[in-house]
Amino acid sequence: MAVATDDNSKFADYAHPERLVSTDWLAGQLNDGAVNTGNLVVLESDEDVLLYDTGHIPGAVKIDWHLDLNDAVTRDYVNGERFAQVLGGRGIGRDTTVVIYGDKSNWWAAYAMWVFTLFGHEDVRLLDGGRAKWVAEEREITREVPVQTAVDYPVVERNDAPIRAFKDDVLAHIGPLVDVRSPGEFSGELLHMPDYPQEGAMRGGHIPGARSVPWARAAAEDSTFKSRSDLEAIYLTEQGLSPSDDVVAYCRIGERSSHTWFVLTHLLGFDKVRNYDGSWTEWGNAVRVPIEVGAK
Amino acid sequence: MRSGCPSRSAPSDQHQVTNDKVTNDKVPLPAALTEIAEDFLALSARDRLTLLLDFSDGLPELPERYVGHAELLERVDECQSPLFLVVEVEPARDAKSSQDATVHLFFQAPQEAPTTRGFAGILYEGLDGLSVAEVLAVPDDAPYRFGLAEAVSPLRLRGMVAMLSRIKRQVRVRSAA
Numbered sequence: 377m378a379v380a381t382d383d384n385s386k387f388a389d390y391a392h393p394e395r396l397v398s399t400d401w402l403a404g405q406l407n408d409g410a411v412n413t414g415n416l417v418v419l420e421s422d423e424d425v426l427l428y429d430t431g432h433i434p435g436a437v438k439i440d441w442h443l444d445l446n447d448a449v450t451r452d453y454v455n456g457e458r459f460a461q462v463l464g465g466r467g468i469g470r471d472t473t474v475v476i477y478g479d480k481s482n483w484w485a486a487y488a489m490w491v492f493t494l495f496g497h498e499d500v501r502l503l504d505g506g507r508a509k510w511v512a513e514e515r516e517i518t519r520e521v522p523v524q525t526a527v528d529y530p531v532v533e534r535n536d537a538p539i540r541a542f543k544d545d546v547l548a549h550i551g552p553l554v555d556v557r558s559p560g561e562f563s564g565e566l567l568h569m570p571d572y573p574q575e576g577a578m579r580g581g582h583i584p585g586a587r588s589v590p591w592a593r594a595a596a597e598d599s600t601f602k603s604r605s606d607l608e609a610i611y612l613t614e615q616g617l618s619p620s621d622d623v624v625a626y627c628r629i630g631e632r633s634s635h636t637w638f639v640l641t642h643l644l645g646f647d648k649v650r651n652y653d654g655s656w657t658e659w660g661n662a663v664r665v666p667i668e669v670g671a672k
Numbered sequence: 673m674r675s676g677c678p679s680r681s682a683p684s685d686q687h688q689v690t691n692d693k694v695t696n697d698k699v700p701l702p703a704a705l706t707e708i709a710e711d712f713l714a715l716s717a718r719d720r721l722t723l724l725l726d727f728s729d730g731l732p733e734l735p736e737r738y739v740g741h742a743e744l745l746e747r748v749d750e751c752q753s754p755l756f757l758v759v760e761v762e763p764a765r766d767a768k769s770s771q772d773a774t775v776h777l778f779f780q781a782p783q784e785a786p787t788t789r790g791f792a793g794i795l796y797e798g799l800d801g802l803s804v805a806e807v808l809a810v811p812d813d814a815p816y817r818f819g820l821a822e823a824v825s826p827l828r829l830r831g832m833v834a835m836l837s838r839i840k841r842q843v844r845v846r847s848a849a
Binding site for chain 2 (some may be wrong): 424426429430479
């Protein structure tokens with residue numbers, strides 16, 4: 377690891393404490409001039425493509441889930457060449473510590489981290505509490521965009537299998553399925569998130585056998601992750617999941633389920649959690665796949 | 673409000689101007705929207721975002737008479753973040769037809785939704801003060817003529833399409849009375 381981890385006592389309880397940093401830790405790194413030295417790069421990943429531009433953490437660089445991480449033509453993630461351009465152009469080398477933060481309790485930050493993981497970037501961390509916590513603490517925000525010196529990032533082939541599930545994998549899946557959407561989407565009353573645009577699903581409901589655990593249950597009021605014991609109460613005690621289970625999580629396009637993927641994998645230490653990024657916008661449009669409706 | 677944007681003075685990318693969708697054979701945009709579209713198309717995708725942010729920053733506040741009156745505003749569900757809008761139609765004094773009445777637009781969207789605010793700002797600056805007939809003549813594909821698909825992705829532009837269609841619907845309803 378290029379940069380020492382945050383020894384915050386809350387994080388010490390998690391399975392992989394090195395995956396989180398606190399706002400205090402990041403403020404300290406900024407103070408020490410550690411950001412953008414080649415060892416540490418901070419990325420902001422938001423739903424709104426302009427939010428970064430309205431003001432961001434000093435030294436942070438924007439990464440957009442849609443424009444930078446999704447392929448422009450095929451419904452897929454970028455390839456190794458493009459990923460190398462996106463990261464290298466932001467001053468990120470293969471050994472650089474990357475801290476990602478964003479809006480909406482770090483949905484899009486977790487999504488970016490998940491894509492980085494497809495490419496095996498080793499040291500990626502989330503800022504606990506994301507953009508909202510930094511702003512709420514009245515820490516410095518700037519519109520000044522740092523000028524990054526491009527570095528060489530190797531062209532790495534994406535390795536989807538360990539953490540990404542496709543429709544056929546889900547059809548054949550025997551382990552637990554976790555539907556992280558809102559209750560209305562799960563039951564089939566809504567074809568999209570409440571307050572969100574219709575994103576085109578022909579059918580409502582959920583994948584048969586899936587359990588409904590809305591992603592936001594893992595987030596506290598201040599956008600931070602809940603404590604390990606609170607998370608265990610939800611996923612282990614209430615839902616009966618076990619860290620050795622083969623779990624697939626899904627939502628609408630795989631963004632909210634990235635948040636749950638992070639929680640199960642890095643905070644609770646599950647061995648095998650895959651994100652089904654096709655999610656409801658694929659399943660709810662696919663011909664002759666089984667669907668269940670109702671809150672169950 | 674946009675005078676502070678240094679990047680919009682000189683067209684930097686000539687071929688985009690040649691491909692200018694504003695001047696082709698489609699239904700034309702009203703003059704103010706045409707000017708805004710030309711400003712956007714003269715810029716690189718990155719600078720278009722900066723200009724969109726200027727529109728977001730410049731979106732006027734909701735007037736006092738609407739504050740706290742959510743029931744008077746129409747919610748645009750298609751936007752990524754909640755946006756509310758209301759249209760007023762002010763009859764012209766010597767008007768022979770309701771088509772000559774003047775349209776005024778009012779929007780409310782949170783600061784955390786700058787893209788949505790930017791779309792509203794474009795429509796405000798391009799349409800506010802036009803006549804009913806002029807607003808109703810705005811082509812439904814207008815949101816695609818600012819070169820924003822490359823800058824923010826076509827997916828996100830759907831919010832602006834919905835805003836325009838709801839504005840036109842309100843104008844139709846309010847000018848029919």
